Amino acid sequence: MYHTWMRYFTPRPVHHRLGLVCLGVGLQHGTLPTVGPRTLDHHVAVVISAGSGWFRGPDGRRATVTAPALIWLTPGVPHHYGPDPACGWDESFVDFTGPATLTYTELGYIEPDRALVPLSDAGGARAVVGRIARAARRGNPLLEVETAAAVHELLVALRRARADTSAEGDPVLTALARDAFRPLSVAEHAARHGMSPAELRTAVRRGAGCSPKDYLLGIRLGRAKELLAATELPVAAVARRVGYEDPAYFSRLFTRRVGIAPIRFRDQQGRAVPGGWSNQIPDPEHPPTITT
Incomplete structure (x- = not known):
């Protein structure tokens, strides 16, 4: 039946x-x-x-x-x-x-x-x-x-829900995200996990559908946008906070991937979000609680 x-x-x-x-x-x-x-x-x-x-x-x-x-x-x-x-x-x-x-x-x-x-x-x-x-x-x-x-x-x-992914997420991706803002090469990231660069590429491709470089870049640019939109930190300081010592290289990379320069992105967000700038750097792990 x-x-x-x-x-x-x-x-x-x-x-x-x-x-x-x-x-x-x-x-x-x-x-x-x-x-x-x-x-x-x-x-x-x-x-x-x-x-x-x-x-x-x-x-x-x-x-x-x-x-x-x-x-x-x-x-x-x-x-x-x-x-x-x-x-x-x-x-x-x-x-x-x-x-x-x-x-x-x-x-x-x-x-x-x-x-x-x-x-x-x-x-x-x-x-x-x-x-x-x-x-x-x-x-x-x-x-x-x-x-x-x-x-x-x-x-x-x-x-x-895949059984090869824990409740906390893929451990390799979690560790990469934790270390994303350190100025490390893909080979250095791989060594920190006891993997070869090829093994790391395979693991990240399986877990995120992209290369380790693109995965790290997505995290870095996302954080850079948050800092540009919510603080008055200079672009050079934003670049350093997300892992780039060369602000000119960061600006070129940001412009190529986002489509506009960092300062232009900040201008757009400043006009779109009324209320002025915050003097507190936002913490993505602890968003504000909205109370009524």
Whole structure:
């Protein structure tokens, strides 16, 4: 015996320009029928929150699925899977497509080469699927946009729930972020973690979808923007605080990546945020508490 509920949608071309669209959602549990062998033309995230079963990909090998787990079904890739007939499983799925899938794949949120992904917890993903299911009520005028937004949220929830990422985040990325403002080379960062530069590049690419240099640069520029927008520190002092001893190099780098010079960025923020300058350097780890 099994129970199943599902809805399917056909978003209009204008909705596809959102980057992602939801094509369907389902909630099922019990000794469900076997799926496939089949091949789809879109993506599906299948979240197994309880029970166990099996999965077979294009290589023909049968892998055991133990909850909590994620099964990635990607376009053009044959697959075949099902729950253990003795105990069944609890499954939720979301079908989606759109040009943003290419970017999410490049960033490592969608993993075509790893169809079966162990999760540390399926609760966050299940909550997002539940919101998609509630949005799927008949006559909802916001259906396509609401479900499309939720697909973005689902990909983030699944990335956060991967079993190879701790609750505090990827330890390599956490350590890099902690040391981001030190004037260290990539090789020196790698040595601090007992890794070769190649190993560090692989770890950061897997965790953040970019090179260590780009990951560090994003953190440094983000902090530089905060200091430029909220203090009167000279640009040279801002450069030193984020790890650049040469203010001219910092200004060129900032301008190339942000699109405007640091002083121009400060001018824009000063006009956009009334109330004058703060004499306290903002601490990103301790934002102010808003009370009413």
